[in-house]
Amino acid sequence: MAQVLEFRLPDLGEGLTEAEIVRWLVRVGDVVAVDQPVVEVETAKAMVEVPCPYGGVVTARFGEEGTELPVGAPLLTVAVGAPAEDDQGSGNVLVGYGTGAPPARRRRVRPRAGASAGPGAVPDRPDRAAAPSAAGSAPAASAAPVTAPKPSGEPVGPMGPVPVISPLVRRLARENGLDLRELAGSGPDGLILRADVEQALRAAATAAPVTRVPAEPSRTVSTPTRAERTPTPTRAGSAAEPAAAGMSAAGTSAAVAPGTRVPLRGVRGAVADKLSRSRREIPDATCWVDADATELMNARTAMNATGGPKISLLALLARICTAALARFPELNSTVDMAAREVVRLDRVHLGFAAQTERGLVVPVVRDAHARDAESLTAEFARLTEAARAGTLTPAQLTGGTFTLNNYGVFGVDGSTPIINHPEAAMLGVGRIVPKPWVHQGELAVRQVVQLSLTFDHRVCDGGTAGGFLRYVADCVEQPAVLLRSL
Structure with a gap:
């Protein structure tokens, strides 16, 4: 029976903790060999092709081109045929990049009664039930979906973890003070997509009341929301830029001149x-x-x-x-x-x-x-x-x-x-x-x-x-x- 193994972004060395996906070299369904380059990433130091230590069929990819991932985040999953061979990996090391041992098994978090499981992988795979969750749960022989363990800072709904498409979406919501439990995901099975978060941020910016300073001596100034204070970390030209509009220190509305935002990364x-x-x-x-x-x-x-x-x-x-x-x-x-x-x-x-x-x-x-x-x-x-x-x-x-x-x-x-x-x-x-x-x-x-x-x-x-x-x-x-x- 084929076993699904998860390949995570390796330790980059030299104090590097994250990398941006520049170009995928494989697609879901492709057959990859041991140590075949599968993705080209850009770090703060250089651009490099990352080889996969497993050989088999790609069942899922995590992150679109342009997405920034931390070290240890899932890159892709591979369905392999010989478990004994897979557990060892290639053992090869790219300069500054170690394949290391396969990921340790993690305890699965079971949803409470009535809750639907919500895997957090990117929907770039033909069979969502056959791949492990984006949070790194261990491969399972059963085809039943597995709920991802709750990462640090992930909001937990009244009936289990909130199903989110990727860690980037969680970070976007967290940095703008947005409660994911209040959103209705537009993805399959209610999966919350990045577009859902950006739409909610735009709505929050539009609905934010304009604070007026009353003429009475006793002044009441409303406090701007975090979504108003913190610019939305989107790519240049994104429709989420209106969320960057903030309030002045005196509490009056401040017009933000339009412009192109270039991420510093x-x-x-x-x-x-x-x-x-x-x-x-x-x-x-x-x-x-x-x-x-x-x-x-x-x-x-x-x-x-x-x-x-x-x-x-x-x-x-x-x-x-x-x-x-x-x-x-x-x-x-x-x-x-x-x-x-x-x-x-x-x-x-x-x-x-x-x-x-x-x-x-x-x-x-x-x-x-x-x-x-x-x-x-x-x-x-x-x-x-x-x-x-x-x-x-x-x-x-x-x-x-x-x-x-x-x-x-x-x-x-x-x-x-x-x-x-x-x-x-x-x-x-x-x-x-x-x-x-x-x-x-x-x-x-x-x-x-x-x-x-x-x-x-x-x-x-x-x-x-x-x-x-x-x-x-x-x-x-x-x-x-x-x-x-x-």
């Missing part, structure tokens, strides 16, 4: 969280200097004229950074406020900012201090290509100790970078442009670049930061200075 959400944390926790300061980069550009031209792989300007700047960090190790560190210690790091894992269609990402070159310019050039090219293709792994986007930001590629001269938490500093490089410059006592047109260093003032003072930046500028102006550290 995935890479953009991760960047927002990290930059906000950096601003909250790091007392940063910035210093900058102009440098004559003419000799550096000439040196690069001479290197590339000798044949062999071309050396990138970014690689030369990275080589200068690692030499400077060897002289000023305070800037290759992190702060442990719990222990009230500055941790100086032995290795330089150099991050560099790369702009992609999915947003700004910071790939990390491991052991950059041990690489020459040719090796750095190749690694920068490899990671940049992977970033643009969206195939970087979480390990390639974390663990940096210092960041190099070449914003000159955007045609700007200067900037004050925000430190990539939990690092201690970031070097910014502007565009290299011809400018009037005093060279050997005479005015000449030289290739000039602005360098800026943002540093954590807890790890060093301005003298150390200034010394680091001055050394970098000296190497840019006279590349022969690097020969001392080669």
